Amino acid sequence: MERKKGSSVERVLQIVEEVAKATRPLSAGDLSEILDIPKPSMHRLLQQLQETGFLRLDLQGRVVCGERTHKLVFHVWKNGAYKSDREAVLQRLSQHIGETVGISILDRLSVVYIDRVLSNWPLQINLPEGMNVPIWASASGKLLLAQMPTSSLQRVIENLEPYALTKNTIVHKADLLASIKQIKKQGFAVDDEEFIPGMVACAVPIINPERGEIFATLFTHAPSVRKSLSELQAYIPAMQEAAQELSQLFSKMK
Template identity: 45%
Template sequence: MTAESKKGSSVIRALEIIEAVAQAERPLSPADISLLLDIPKPSVHRILQQLVAEGYLQANMRGLMIPAERLHKTALGILFASRFKASRQAILQNLADITGETCGISIPNGIEMIYYDRVQTNWPLQLHLPVGSHTPIWCTASGKLYLSSLTEERRRRILKNLPLTQYARNTLTTPEALEIELQQIADNDIGTDNEEFVDGLVAVSVPIRDQKGRLAACLFTHAPVLRKTLDDLLAFEPVLKQAASQLQELTG
């Protein structure tokens, strides 16, 4: 085997390991990866060390492999590639025209949601959160929708360790109260924020799913209560879900 082909084999193995970890329903051990991909354990350990050093994978507290920050950024870059920006903005603009309010896309990132894209209305009274802003998952419509999409066991582990800071008058600050609401959100498949993140602001969110049906991002709209109530925003659920389907097709 030539040096070039050996290098190619190593690259392919690294990509296969990244793919396996990214698609796994649970964190994988080096032994799991070796068995799953039929790669010798010494090779697996060597490649994992390189992937961890480069920031693509990381070990959790049990020493199992999970995606790291660099892999998250790569995945998001692929999922919402710039070549889709015009189409994505057109969908958001149409939705903003229908709702009369700011609409955008947020993406889960640990215990926060990241504002990835948005179209803002021209009302003088509105919440200004620029693209790239980080918001908490326990008191925002998109964050609660993301939490509701997790398995009950995983969700409860997360809720147990969240700070649950009270940001506004209606912020839910106990895991028990939040779990009850998350179960309702899971049943309805629409996230809500009833003045829980910012006093005087309401929001709703629907999922944008990947090809396996998992929540990949959230499509949201929010408004000050002086203009719209939470029920007013919930009435836009059909058009929100239609726009979410269009966004899903872009990335599919």
């Protein structure tokens, strides 16, 4: 079936849309075939999108989303429909656990906090929204790594250069892969003072209901002097219920 030709603006948006929803990085040839755009035109449009920061090339020369696309998604999530509903879910969970909770997404080799509700304790660890956290040293990061296809995970780990942030940070790639394998089995991840000394954390997946894959994580963290890691893990069932609510909200946004 021949695809109906659109305006140049529509074609640009279609390219960004296809790259954003793809389960793997796409080549210019892939995009040309999917969108029925001649290869010379596709290369020209891709060049413009790279120059403006909406797309970029990965290490294999494939097309992936750029910094401006990630920021656009962040702002749509923050200010879009169901923002108050999402905050209500987080507020209830924070009150139940008695600690800070939030939502994070993957941004290249970092984790970005995009939503957060603070605990009411005077003593708390301030990790502001928009902050980038190393993927190998956080519960959310390891959980997002665990959701990657094996081939993609291997490429990421090969190009990763983990360094120690605390005495508990996992810096050996073999140990990191073993940890990720365990996370895949159990369906959640923990941070045992691996990112910040004296902080423990847990994370559970938020699933895209249409595609059955993780698109974000729901996390909680606490000073270890107030809650041990095992005490925090006791709230994982409640976190999973809240993550299901957030997943349903996501489906309504579509």
